[in-house]
Amino acid sequence: MELTATILDLDLDIFGIAVEDVGKTVELIKAKGGKVTREPGPVKGGSTVIAFIEDPDGYKFELLERGPTPEPLCQVMLRVGDLDRSINFYEKAFGMELLRKRDNPNYKYTIAMMGYGPEDKNAVLELTYNYGVTEYDKGNAYAQIAIGTDDVYRTAEAVKFFGGKVTREPGPLPGISTKITACLDPDGWKTVFVDNIDFLKELE
Numbered sequence: 222m223e224l225t226a227t228i229l230d231l232d233l234d235i236f237g238i239a240v241e242d243v244g245k246t247v248e249l250i251k252a253k254g255g256k257v258t259r260e261p262g263p264v265k266g267g268s269t270v271i272a273f274i275e276d277p278d279g280y281k282f283e284l285l286e287r288g289p290t291p292e293p294l295c296q297v298m299l300r301v302g303d304l305d306r307s308i309n310f311y312e313k314a315f316g317m318e319l320l321r322k323r324d325n326p327n328y329k330y331t332i333a334m335m336g337y338g339p340e341d342k343n344a345v346l347e348l349t350y351n352y353g354v355t356e357y358d359k360g361n362a363y364a365q366i367a368i369g370t371d372d373v374y375r376t377a378e379a380v381k382f383f384g385g386k387v388t389r390e391p392g393p394l395p396g397i398s399t400k401i402t403a404c405l406d407p408d409g410w411k412t413v414f415v416d417n418i419d420f421l422k423e424l425e
C-alpha cells in the first residue's frame with residue numbers, strides 16, 4: 222500500500238474557504254488544472270453551496286459560498302470522537318465560544334462551530350462528530366493550527382486542567398525568543414499557542 226495516499230485518504234481535516242461564487246471559482250480551478258472532488262451544489266441536508274477541491278499534496282479544501290469577508294480562510298474542520306467533550310475543552314481550555322451546533326440525522330453527523338467571534342468575520346473550528354465514530358487515524362501530514370495568546374504559561378495550565386496534553390512546555394523559542402506552547406486536544410489534534418506581543422515583534 223502506498224503510504225502517502227493512505228494517509229491523505231484518511232480522515233484528515235478540511236480547510237474551508239469562503240468565496241462569493243463557488244461555480245466560478247471551480248471553473249477557474251479546473252481551467253488551471255486543479256482537482257475538483259465534489260462539484261458545486263447545496264450541501265447535503267442544507268442550502269449552502271459548497272464544492273471540494275484538493276491541492277497538489279492532497280489536502281482537502283471546502284469552498285463555501287458566502288458574501289464578502291475579511292477572512293476567506295474561514296474554517297478548519299476536525300473530526301472528533303465525543304462532541305460534548307470537545308466543546309467543553311475548546312470552551313474552557315482555549316476560551317472559545319460555541320457559536321452554533323447542528324445535527325444532521327439524515328447523514329448521521331453533528332457539527333459544532335467554535336470560535337472567538339462570529340463566523341462571518343473570524344476563522345472558526347468546525348468540530349464534526351460522526352455517529353458512532355470515536356477515533357480517527359491522523360496520519361503524519363497535517364500538523365497544527367496556531368492561535369495567539371496573551372500568556373502562554375496560563376494557557377498551558379488551562380490545557381492541562383481541562384484534559385489536554387501539553388507537548389511543548391511554555392517558554393521562549395531558542396534564537397528568536399518568541400514564547401510558545403503546544404498541546405493536543407482530547408482527540409490528539411495539535412495546537413500551537415504563540416505569545417501575541419512576541420509575534421508582533423517578529424513582524425517588525
Ligand SMILES: C[C@@H](O)C(=O)SC[C@H](NC(=O)CC[C@H](N)C(=O)O)C(=O)NCC(=O)O
Nearest residue numbers: 259263264265267269271300328330349351
Ligand atoms: C455548510 C456546512 O454546514 C458544511 O459544509 S457541512 C459539510 C458536510 N459535512 C459532513 O458531511 C460531515 C460529516 C462527514 N461524514 C465527514 O466526516 O466529513 C459535507 O461534507 N457534505 C458533503 C456534501 O456533498 O454535501
